[in-house]
Amino acid sequence: MTAVVEETAPGKGHGATAAERDHTLITITLRIRRFNPETDAEPYWQDFKVEADPTERILTAMMKIKAEQDGSLTFRRSCAHGICGSDAMRINGRNRLACKTLVKDLDMAKPITVEAIKGLKLEKDLVVDMDPFMQAYKDVMPFLITSGNEPTRERLQSPEDRERFDDTTKCILCAACTTSCPVFWSDGQYFGPAAIVNAHRFIFDSRDEGAEERLEILNEKEGVWRCRTTFNCTEACPRGIEVTKAIQEVKRALIFRRV
Amino acid sequence: MPAGTLYRGREGMWSWVAHRVTGVLIFFFLFAHVLDTALVRVSPEAYDQTIDIYKNPFVNLLEYGLVAAILFHALNGLRIIAVDFWEKGPRYQKHMLWTVLAVWLILMAASLPRILEHTIKTIFGS
Numbered sequence: 353m354t355a356v357v358e359e360t361a362p363g364k365g366h367g368a369t370a371a372e373r374d375h376t377l378i379t380i381t382l383r384i385r386r387f388n389p390e391t392d393a394e395p396y397w398q399d400f401k402v403e404a405d406p407t408e409r410i411l412t413a414m415m416k417i418k419a420e421q422d423g424s425l426t427f428r429r430s431c432a433h434g435i436c437g438s439d440a441m442r443i444n445g446r447n448r449l450a451c452k453t454l455v456k457d458l459d460m461a462k463p464i465t466v467e468a469i470k471g472l473k474l475e476k477d478l479v480v481d482m483d484p485f486m487q488a489y490k491d492v493m494p495f496l497i498t499s500g501n502e503p504t505r506e507r508l509q510s511p512e513d514r515e516r517f518d519d520t521t522k523c524i525l526c527a528a529c530t531t532s533c534p535v536f537w538s539d540g541q542y543f544g545p546a547a548i549v550n551a552h553r554f555i556f557d558s559r560d561e562g563a564e565e566r567l568e569i570l571n572e573k574e575g576v577w578r579c580r581t582t583f584n585c586t587e588a589c590p591r592g593i594e595v596t597k598a599i600q601e602v603k604r605a606l607i608f609r610r611v
Numbered sequence: 612m613p614a615g616t617l618y619r620g621r622e623g624m625w626s627w628v629a630h631r632v633t634g635v636l637i638f639f640f641l642f643a644h645v646l647d648t649a650l651v652r653v654s655p656e657a658y659d660q661t662i663d664i665y666k667n668p669f670v671n672l673l674e675y676g677l678v679a680a681i682l683f684h685a686l687n688g689l690r691i692i693a694v695d696f697w698e699k700g701p702r703y704q705k706h707m708l709w710t711v712l713a714v715w716l717i718l719m720a721a722s723l724p725r726i727l728e729h730t731i732k733t734i735f736g737s
Contacts, residue, residue, distance in 0.1 A: 385615050395615065442615070442616070442618070444619065445616050445617065445618060445619030446618070446619045465615075465616055467615045467616065468615075470615075470618065532618065532620075534618075534620075534624065534627070580627055581623065581627070581691060581694045581695065581701075581704070582620065582623045582624045582627040583621070583622070583623025583624065583701075583704060584618070584620050584621075584623065584624050586623070586701070587620070587621050587623070594701060594702065596623075596694075596701045596704075597701035597702065600694065600695055600700065600701050603695060604695075604696070
């Protein structure tokens, strides 16, 4: 396939000359909310102009700024391919992964705002304290709970039983959902969508026997009943998980005591 | 910590905000309503006097606003119940919101002449 591309269009794609590549570059402005706890009393906005291809990701532009303009710009990123869940940030007012947001999908004519996710303590620039988020995740016991002797082979499951919780297995713990939730902003004690999604993943797993325990945890004051169905979590999830639906299923399991 | 920009929520978030705002407005109406109705126990004259204060175009307009708030709160309340109890509710929440707004608009248009009848006649003549 690559050979064909090179044959028919020698000047395009990977073989493009620097001049051809530059032709597609445009100048975008990233308006980044900066904060250094050692020198700043409050966060402030700083504009950076950066050359970017419209098909590039916001993360690429940010790494360019960090490399070429200001090395002190602080943000988390690891795999840069939408799997590790490190670079959730608020881009143009909505929670997204910087590594999955393309420049062309945003309004390139206006400054693109980049802020830290909301509701968790800001540590520096775009880095927040993820500990409370991870604690809520741990609190729902996100591991297989079984009783009796361990089987000598795999724990088998029908495709239908697997399908029941398929959606919630996709979570990458990026916190885009939890920090898009108005309830979480005002009440940091709320378990939050991500923890409920991961509880859902085990509650509805036919191999798991800890559903009752997890349901009891989520039945508490700061559990699923805090959800006000604003659907911000569903809109924010970079993995396309129907988060509000998962929360609703846990609510219904609690009301009707049926898993 | 200053919050930065306003979160750009979509239909779900703004319907929730509208639900809260209309809920608070209805609460304040009920507060005033209980007080003015309770005046009838002070004396029927005091009650009549208070109700007379309400008989002007401004309060009439507020009444129409009250209808708007209660209608939205009630219809969206049904939508929220469906989101929580109907299996497919979360998936159709936007469709249900558009339905709520369409019904709201129809009922608002239908009630406009009846509720504002007196004010319209007073201002523009009969």
